[in-house]
Structures are given as structure tokens and as C-alpha cells.
Amino acid sequence: MNVSERKLPDNLHRDTLAVRVALDRSQHGENSEALYLSSGFVQPDAETSARRFSGTEEGFTYGRTSNPTVTSFERRLAAMEGTEAAIGASTGMGAILMMCMGLLKAGDHVVCSRSMFGSTIALIGREFGKFGVETTFVSQTDVAEWKAALRPTTKLLFAETPTNPLTEVCDIAALADLAHGVGALLAVDNCFCSPALQRPTEFGADLVMHSGTKYLDGQGRVMAGALCGPKKLIVDVFGPVVRTAGMTLAPFNAWVVLKGLETLGIRMQAQSANALAVAKWLEQQPQVARVYYPGLESHPQHDLAMRQQSGLGGAVLSFDLRGDDVATARKNAFHVIDSTQVISIATNLGDTKTIISHPGTTSHGRLSEEQRQAAGISQGLIRLAVGLDHIDDIKADLSRGLGGLDTLA
Ligand SMILES: *Cc1c(COP(=O)(O)O)cnc(C)c1O
DSSP: OOOSOOOOOTTOOHHHHHHHTTOOOOTTOOSSOOOOOOSBOOOSSHHHHHHHHHTSSOOOOBTTTOOHHHHHHHHHHHHHHTOSEEEEESSHHHHHHHHHHHHOOTTOEEEEETTSOHHHHIIIIIIGGGGTOEEEEEOSSOHHHHHHHOOTTEEEEEEESSOTTTOOOOOHHHHHHHHHHTTOEEEEEOTTTHHHHOOGGGGTOSEEEEEIIIIITOSSOOOOEEEEEOHHHIIIIIHHHHHHHOOOOOHHHHHHHHHHHHTHHHHHHHHHHHHHHHHHHHHTOTTEEEEEOTTSTTSTTHHHHHHHTTTOOOSEEEEEEOOSSHHHHHHHHHHHHHTOSSSEEOSOOSOSSOEEEOGGGTTTTTSOHHHHHHTTOOTTEEEEEOOSSOHHHHHHHHHHHHHHGGGOO
């Protein structure tokens, strides 16, 4: 019996697709996806080799172009995002580099939110600026600002929702309408929600970008990235970029993330539930001035977030400590962070282990105090990427530092 790839019934649920799609079995009939560590692929004959190299026939040739394990990851992620296709990249930033190289040329214009991931702003604004690509950075939440920024040369709108660390949410459908009105594309960085909670193409986005390093792997092991979208862009535009520029996803990393996708749904549910419980608890602590979390009714875009994110807030939240001046606020924040005994002090997110960080001196540390204040990043701000630690242990760990704040000078 040939078990290499059984035809799956149509209309399977997303949970089933996450564990079943793209299980390309070898002759051995393994039940877990095989890992193909091979940089080159043997061709049956010179004619076949020629057809595969010219792209008229499918087939693996060389690892920079494609690999069976990477292809399995791409097919499974596309099924979960509901897009025709996906393409892997070495990291999330590699995916953004691939997107910009594929879509933009000198004289083209991009509109981005100024609350986006710091390296994204540096890559598009600074690096692509060198090659004559112009970028306008606008408010994350004010659609009128996005509209006012559009030009005849605008080719791409790039949004991220929710953002890091203040969890600001943008209206994907409204931005898609703006983009399409001027013949541009809308790409969405879907790192914080993952396809388990939010599928941007359902709201009109053209491309979805991922850092597989975050929730897709979900256990803090490897770097990975991907773009999801229509075949004509993935195969015809981005495929040649990866093949020539080489931001290729390593097969081992693809395999780790492929297996991570199988548990993505239950992890996002459980970590969102944990985050909501921590957020509600933090709102009640007298030392906390404000909690930023889309799952809270106090969040300014709560209703929009619930519509876009399957009714869940995701697993990242931030909170501001009370503190009269910059120095006191920072001292208090460091005290809370340094008093933890369980939670990891790190800047990553999307791990099963809860992670605590101080944006003001890490992700936003290179900004001037004025720029930071304009971005709403105070020295008393703490970010928490909530994992699968028991909720009572997370609260107890935060209480150690919060409890001591009253006695600090
Ligand atoms: C981490 C991250 C990236 C970049 O991903 P890497 O895998 O670290 O290159 C991009 N966007 C967001 C929102 C992220 O959190």
C-alpha cells in the first residue's frame, strides 16, 4: 500500500489541518514528519534535471531553492492561514527582507505604523531608504493618517497588530480598503496572534508575515520566518528572491516549527487565558497605574481586537507602574523584574516560559527619552509574555516585587 500521502477530505477543521496537512511520508510510512537534511537532490537524468532547473517541472534540486521539510512547513502554515501558498525564511526579519526585495524598487513608497517592531522600522526606513525606497510612518490606530500618507507611488502598506509592547490594534479591513484603493498591497505582521487567533487575509490583507521564532515554534528553540499569500506572489515573486538572495529557512528549523504548528491552537488558547487572568489581576494592584491588553474591556480597541482575534487577547501584555518621576519609575520597574524567581528575564516572546522585560532599556533603549515618551514607553513600563506557567505562580512571582514597592524610597 502506498501511504506516501493520503488524500485528505475537504473542509477539515483547522485543528485537524494543523496535525495532518503536508505529511509527505517516505517509503517507511513514518507517522511523524521526516526531517530531510540534504543540501542537494539527485536527479534521475539530465533531461529531468534541466526541466526542474528551468521551473517547468516540480522537483527538488538544491537546498537554497527548496527542501521537502521546508515545503511541508510552508504547506501547513498556508493551510492554517487560509492562503494559497507560503514561503519560509531564515528569520522573521528575513521574511520582511524577502517581501521588500520582491515588491519594491527605487522611487516606490511604503506606509507603516510607527509602533512597529523596531528592526522592521530600521530595515524599511533606514536600509531600504539607502536604495531610494521612501517610507512614511503613521499612527497605529488613526486610519485617517494612513489615508493622508498615500501617494501615487505607494506600493505597500505594512501593519502589525497588536503591537509590541503597548498592544495597540489596527483595523485590518480599513487598511486593506485604503491599500486596494490606490493599487497597493496590505501586508500584516501576524506574530502576536498567529493564525490560531487571527487570519489577516479574512479581513482583506494580501500578505501575512511571520516570525516563526515566536508562537509558531512556541518553545523558544529556533529562528524561522515566513510569508503567506497568493501563489502568484509566493511562487513567482518571492521564490526567485529566496533562490538568489539566500534567506532560506534551514530544514532542521522548519521541522521544529512544523511540529510546533501542531500544538499552536491549544497553546494560544491556554496562554491567552493565562494572560487575561494576569491582566485582570494586575488591574487591581494598587502599584499598577495601567494595564495594556486587548482582552481587557479597558483597552481602547477592545471590540475591534475581539472581532479580529477570535475573541482572545493573545499572550503579551504590558503594565505601567505608578512612579512620580523617570528615575523612580525605572527603579520600581527594575525592582519588580529583579524580584522574580520563576519568570525569565529576557526579550524574546512566544515561549511556553513566561518572560518579563523592560522595554525602556531593551527594545526601545536606543531611542531618546523624548522619542520614548512620544511612543508611550515610560520607564515604569514592564512587558510580560505570558507562557504556560501556572497562573498562581505567575501572580506570586510578580507579587514579590510589587509588594516591596511601597517601602522603596
Ligand atoms: C520577533 C519579531 C519579528 C522578527 O522576527 P525574528 O524571527 O526575530 O527575525 C518581527 N515582528 C515582530 C512583531 C516580532 O515580534
